[in-house]
Amino acid sequence: MSNREVIHQYLKNLSTYLSRLNKEEATEVIKEIESHILDVVEAKEQAGEKVDANAILAGFGSPRELAEQYVAHMLEGTPPPVGFNAIQTVKKGITRGAYYGMFAFGVSVSTLLILVGLAKFFLPDQIGLWSSTHGNSVILAFAADTQPNAEELLGYWLAPIAVLLGLGVAKLTKSVLRVLKHHL
Amino acid sequence: MAKQDNFNEKWDVQLRKGTLELVILAALHQKERYGLELLKYLHSFETMQITEGTLYPLMDRLKRDGLIDAYWNQEGDSRPRKYYLLTETGRHKQQVLVERWRRSVLDIESILSQ
Structure with a gap:
């Protein structure tokens, strides 16, 4: 995959995991992170360095982990234990x-x-x-x-x-x- | 040596847990900054090697708590960037945290020197 594709895929996955936020908030998060990534890419290109999208994205962690921190405040009390995510999906389906x-x-x-x-x-x-x-x-x-x-x-x-x-x-x-x- | 580095890093992480909020408020107290600028500024200090994945969600929380505000700005040919600044509440919180931090340092120093 090209750098552009890697970045696009990352943002797309992040957007999926951010679906608990309202659309406006999620778009805002994506827009800011995209701006940051493209800034870094541009700076590297101007400095004549090799651009490695995966290395840049590594600092953000996986889309899922990153999104979890953004939606953490929406989960009341302590975050649910591992494995509860599946149940949340079902609950959401019912809603x-x-x-x-x-x-x-x-x-x-x-x-x-x-x-x-x-x-x-x-x-x-x-x-x-x-x-x-x-x-x-x-x-x-x-x-x-x-x-x-x-x-x-x-x-x-x-x-x-x-x-x-x-x-x-x-x-x-x-x-x-x-x-x-x-x-x- | 590697073991020592690892230990130092862990200590930094532990210490930052409580102080990162103060550090960010203080950095924004100096001037408005956008995310990447703020990150680079923090990275210029040995014990402030935080990741993007730590910074951005924290900024989101500070904004939600009403301590900071943000706006998009485009200068010249550059990409639009999201700038952060302190709110009145943030300014006040920063002052309170600075005071508590200085008190803590004095206390710890005092314990260490006895």
């Missing part, structure tokens, strides 16, 4: 899964509620909240026929209630996602 799951769930529920609310104006007879079997069960339905033996509960009130509920769910989803993103 990422939870993030997208929450997103899909929140968006679909709120969209559905808002649609139901709006559709009430166009299909007033097919959409409604019915109480059937003498109040023992409640049916929120988009039905082809009106519900037999059932009493409609809300009438046109369904529209604003469903829309407001939908907006409420959307807002709630947004705040939950913000919290999740912070821990991502």
Whole structure:
């Protein structure tokens, strides 16, 4: 590998290990270290010395060790024992899964509620909240026929209630996602 | 001889653990410096042979603690460099640490001379 490739690869690996930091912080760290390395390379070239990227990088330690020092403050208390890194990766996977799951769930529920609310104006007879079997069960339905033996509960009130509920769910989803993103 | 060097190095590392923060604050108290400049300055002293891997994360922590600040600056044709300077808090901390350091040296000297 050429010197340029060695340096590029080092910074790329460092960037991977810095993923616990937010993007801005990680970019800042990489930018500074890159500036340092290129400064050293340039000085050596100007002095007519042979440039050995691996020798220059040696002072920084491995990308992983270097990154660990930058993220050390994010680990509460003492750093985890060796071998715990794998568990952290899994935990992070769950958070990422939870993030997208929450997103899909929140968006679909709120969209559905808002649609139901709006559709009430166009299909007033097919959409409604019915109480059937003498109040023992409640049916929120988009039905082809009106519900037999059932009493409609809300009438046109369904529209604003469903829309407001939908907006409420959307807002709630947004705040939950913000919290999740912070821990991502 | 090699064994002696190794021992000296270990002693330097131990001693630096507590004093490096003071050393860096003091170096920045003299003037603003960028990373490589600061490293070269420290390397001009026999017992201050720290690595890049020690310096940069420490600078990051000092900045996080609000003791130093940093800004990017480009002079002439050179590459943009990240300069570090003391904050007001850093200036104060430096004074406190200098005092404690001098006190420690006096105490140790006093013990050694008895």
